[in-house]
Amino acid sequence: MPRITAERREARRIEILAAARRCFSRDGFHQTSMPDIAREAGLSAGAFYRYFPSKEDVILEIAGQAFGAMAGRIAAVGEDGSPAGIADIVAAVVGPMSGPTIELGPGDVAPTDELARCGVQAWGELMRHDTLRNRAAAAFDVLRARVAEVLRRGQVAGDVPADLEPDHGARVVMALLPGFVLQRQAFGLDDADGFVRAVDTLLGRTPPSEQPV
Amino acid sequence: MPRITAERREARRIEILAAARRCFSRDGFHQTSMPDIAREAGLSAGAFYRYFPSKEDVILEIAGQAFGAMAGRIAAVGEDGSPAGIADIVAAVVGPMSGPTIELGPGDVAPTDELARCGVQAWGELMRHDTLRNRAAAAFDVLRARVAEVLRRGQVAGDVPADLEPDHGARVVMALLPGFVLQRQAFGLDDADGFVRAVDTLLGRTPPSEQPV
DNA sequence: AGCTTCCGTGAATGCTCATTCGCCTTGACC
DNA sequence: GGTCAAGGCGAATGAGCATTCACGGAAGCT
Structure with missing residues (x-):
């Protein structure tokens, strides 16, 4: 039994992708760190890994x-x-x-x-x-x-x-x-x-x- | 008074660039490490820095x-x-x-x-x-x-x-x-x-x- | 030959970074 | 309201990396 609904989970996933796009388009794939993406998405570094491997x-x-x-x-x-x-x-x-x-x-x-x-x-x-x-x-x-x-x-x-x-x-x-x-x-x-x-x-x-x- | 001639130095520089091109075209800029370039050029990691900052x-x-x-x-x-x-x-x-x-x-x-x-x-x-x-x-x-x-x-x-x-x-x-x-x-x-x-x-x-x- | 200067070395340094882990919080279901 | 699994957190981990440094050795010059 998940704590958040499937919709909310998917929305979060999409939000992380959007944050990553902003970071990547600004700094490049390899100059962007995971903390950068997490911060841009308003999450901690650890939370990211609940959504992407x-x-x-x-x-x-x-x-x-x-x-x-x-x-x-x-x-x-x-x-x-x-x-x-x-x-x-x-x-x-x-x-x-x-x-x-x-x-x-x-x-x-x-x-x-x-x-x-x-x-x-x-x-x-x-x-x-x-x-x-x-x-x-x-x-x-x-x-x-x-x-x-x-x-x-x-x-x-x-x-x-x-x-x-x-x-x-x-x-x-x-x-x-x-x-x-x-x-x-x-x-x-x-x-x-x-x-x-x-x-x-x-x-x-x-x-x-x-x-x- | 340099230990090697200017020609030899320039040749070495060009060789390093050639090695870097091979590495970069194979692995990409950011997946290539300095030791990779040095090894490909037949030099030590330290020697590289005598030629490029x-x-x-x-x-x-x-x-x-x-x-x-x-x-x-x-x-x-x-x-x-x-x-x-x-x-x-x-x-x-x-x-x-x-x-x-x-x-x-x-x-x-x-x-x-x-x-x-x-x-x-x-x-x-x-x-x-x-x-x-x-x-x-x-x-x-x-x-x-x-x-x-x-x-x-x-x-x-x-x-x-x-x-x-x-x-x-x-x-x-x-x-x-x-x-x-x-x-x-x-x-x-x-x-x-x-x-x-x-x-x-x-x-x-x-x-x-x-x-x- | 002797001195000096620079070259090449490769181990050492001091980062940064992706990923993990143990803990706390939260919200769904009973 | 109580229970509990999942979500979120952020410090910890460990690897990898660019760069530096102290030393050994070879060339140039006298």
Whole structure:
């Protein structure tokens, strides 16, 4: 018979994750100590371990949130049946991010700057953490296939060059996203509209040969 | 009167940096201990400190190498007077990377996978290390201006949409690079040719309106 | 050769940190 | 209200780490 309800317990867990995100986005994964997280969450160091087995578990969970938030935005494009183009995909990921981080469900949070900063650090972890990398690779493949599908539809509609290999094209589209995130988080370049407009223009919606100066 | 010549001293310094790159690319900045670096360099832990004041200095120097190697490739595009396009810039960064890391000059090394992996981790450091961020931001601005200039020339030649804002377009081109590096280093996707081909196609060299299915 | 100066060594130092443990508190259930 | 298992606490633990230091030895110079 637990002293606190399951809901309260879950809320506490989520609160600890939120505190960890704040610490990680401010100081980095490895410069944040457990007492830091506990203090930020308003708990003692010991209480933390009633909710998570180790610090690494929190890092992995937050890395998962960061990747998941991005993936969720991409996956949502075109789900309502509207005709989705490449620029729509880019716009979805690159869209507004400010405000507090909101829990959408268990382990599912809205994308924020805070989370994006954790994500950038998680890229570094990807390269030597096998579990994280495998999960991320699987998610990447799903998204890439989805983007490739959008490109194929675009080819049918004539919006996308017919001689583009969709799988390679999807790689290029996916490659735009980390670059934008990095520019925004590291250099403060957050003109998402200008970025999307440039993507739209570059992608040939307005073919250069028909737009002489 | 030094016991070893200046050349030998410099060689040792470079060797330590090489050892640190190997360790960092394998285990990450913060999972690598000083004894690890010393052992990899064939030195004692104490000797390291005759060459560098601290571990952080090595990290910063290697981060600088990683960014500098990329920057060097971008900056080299079009320097020989040949007409450079966007795809040339992407191709330059995305090009071959294997082989041992080669010292090109003081603090100047050729891009390798090893160095690229250090670079990805350095992105995470960027966000909370002011000195590193400021230097990177300055370098980024220079490169972006250079890419924007290539785009302007492309507009004159008719290869690039006239209504593209060159500064925004340059951001987009620059954004492609971290994405490609991450895909290569984290997921092993190293088909650089296919990537460049897709960039070339997407950029509208072959306007979609003239390529109906 | 003799002196001096610097280099390399590796054990010692003095932290910090993740994690654990014994104890007290709290709230649910009877 | 009483009981008791779980929650919370924070000092204690023990490992690991960056950095320092005192010494042995090798090069340069005279």
